[in-house]
Amino acid sequence: MSTCLRSCFLLAWVLLLCVIFCNFASISAQNRRPKNVQVAVRANWEGTPLLLEAGELLSKEWKDLYWEFIEVWLNTEKDQADSYTAKDCLKRIIKHGHSVLREPLASLFGFSLTLRSASPRLVLYRQLAEESLSSFPLSDDIILNNAGGGISKNEINDEAKSDHLLVGINPKTPGGKCCWVDTGDALFFDVADLLFWLRSPTRLAGDSFQQPELFDFDHVHVTSHTGCPVAILYGALGTDCFREFHVILVDAAKEGRIKYVVRPVLPAGCEAKAGLCGAIGARDSLSLGGYGVELALKNMEYKAMDDSAVKKGVTLEDPRTEDLSQEVRGFIFSKILVCS
Structure with missing residues (x-):
C-alpha cells in the first residue's frame, strides 16, 4: 500500500513539473517574439471625403475633367444600390474616374487616390469656406439682400466665426445647411433665394469690388464668361442641395449671367446627407503617406584599459x-x- 502511495506521489510530482516546464517554455517563447514597432504619421486635420479628393485629382490633370466627373456621378447616382461598403464605394469612385480618363493615366488613378495626396487641397477649401461665412466686417451696418431673402454675412458672422488656431476643421453653417452660394455681398442657403437673385438684373449688376476673389486652383465652369458676376457654390458632391444648386448655376452660366465656381466642402453634420459614398474617408483620421520612421539600435561596447x-x-x-x-x-x- 505504501509503495502504491509513493508511486502516485511521484507521478503527481512529475506531472506538476511537466506543467511548470510547459508554462515556462511558452512564456519564454512569447518573450522571444520580435517586437515590431509600427509608427504612423497622422495629419492634424479632420479626414476628407474620397469622392471630393477624386475630383481634385482629375482637376490637376485637366480642369475640364472635374466637371465631366461631376456630371457622370450625378447621372449615375440614381443607379446606386441600397447599401455600399467603404470598399464598394472606393471601387465605384475609381470606376467613374476611369470613365473620364485615358490610359495610362486611368490605371494610375486608383493608386493616386489611395495616397490621399489631394486632401490638403480640400483643407484649403475648408478655410476659404470659413472666410466666406465670417469675413464680412462686423462694423458694417449695411444689411444686404433683405428683400431677396438671402442671409446677410452680418447676420451669420457670430455663428460662423472661425477659430484660426484650429486647422482643417469642417465649417459649421447656420441651421445645419450643407450648401450655400457666395456672391460677394450675400450668401444664399436656399434655392428660392438664389433664383430671386438671378432674376433681378439690378442685383446681378453689383459692384465689382464686392465680388469674391478667385484663385488659380478654383473650379470655374467651362461655360462661364469673363466679366459676369461671380457665384461660388460651397458644397459636397453627393448631397441633394449640391445637385439642386449645381443645375441652376450651370444653366445661368450657359446663359452668360454668372461666372460659376465650385469649392468642394462638406460642412460639419452633413456626413449623413452626403449619400452612400459621399462621406467615405471623412470620419477617419488621415494617415500621411510617404513618411516613415527608422529605429536604429547601436551596440556600444567599451574596453577597459590601464592608463x-x-x-x-x-x-x-x-x-x-x-x-x-x-x-x-x-x-x-x-x-x-x-x-x-
Whole structure:
C-alpha cells in the first residue's frame, strides 16, 4: 500500500513539473517574439471625403475633367444600390474616374487616390469656406439682400466665426445647411433665394469690388464668361442641395449671367446627407503617406584599459605604426609613397 502511495506521489510530482516546464517554455517563447514597432504619421486635420479628393485629382490633370466627373456621378447616382461598403464605394469612385480618363493615366488613378495626396487641397477649401461665412466686417451696418431673402454675412458672422488656431476643421453653417452660394455681398442657403437673385438684373449688376476673389486652383465652369458676376457654390458632391444648386448655376452660366465656381466642402453634420459614398474617408483620421520612421539600435561596447603608463610618459601606441618602412600585412608604405 505504501509503495502504491509513493508511486502516485511521484507521478503527481512529475506531472506538476511537466506543467511548470510547459508554462515556462511558452512564456519564454512569447518573450522571444520580435517586437515590431509600427509608427504612423497622422495629419492634424479632420479626414476628407474620397469622392471630393477624386475630383481634385482629375482637376490637376485637366480642369475640364472635374466637371465631366461631376456630371457622370450625378447621372449615375440614381443607379446606386441600397447599401455600399467603404470598399464598394472606393471601387465605384475609381470606376467613374476611369470613365473620364485615358490610359495610362486611368490605371494610375486608383493608386493616386489611395495616397490621399489631394486632401490638403480640400483643407484649403475648408478655410476659404470659413472666410466666406465670417469675413464680412462686423462694423458694417449695411444689411444686404433683405428683400431677396438671402442671409446677410452680418447676420451669420457670430455663428460662423472661425477659430484660426484650429486647422482643417469642417465649417459649421447656420441651421445645419450643407450648401450655400457666395456672391460677394450675400450668401444664399436656399434655392428660392438664389433664383430671386438671378432674376433681378439690378442685383446681378453689383459692384465689382464686392465680388469674391478667385484663385488659380478654383473650379470655374467651362461655360462661364469673363466679366459676369461671380457665384461660388460651397458644397459636397453627393448631397441633394449640391445637385439642386449645381443645375441652376450651370444653366445661368450657359446663359452668360454668372461666372460659376465650385469649392468642394462638406460642412460639419452633413456626413449623413452626403449619400452612400459621399462621406467615405471623412470620419477617419488621415494617415500621411510617404513618411516613415527608422529605429536604429547601436551596440556600444567599451574596453577597459590601464592608463597608468600614460601618466609616466610612456606611450601606449605601437612605435612601428609611425615607421613607414616597416612591412604592414605585406605593404611597405614608404616605397608606395616614393613610387607615387
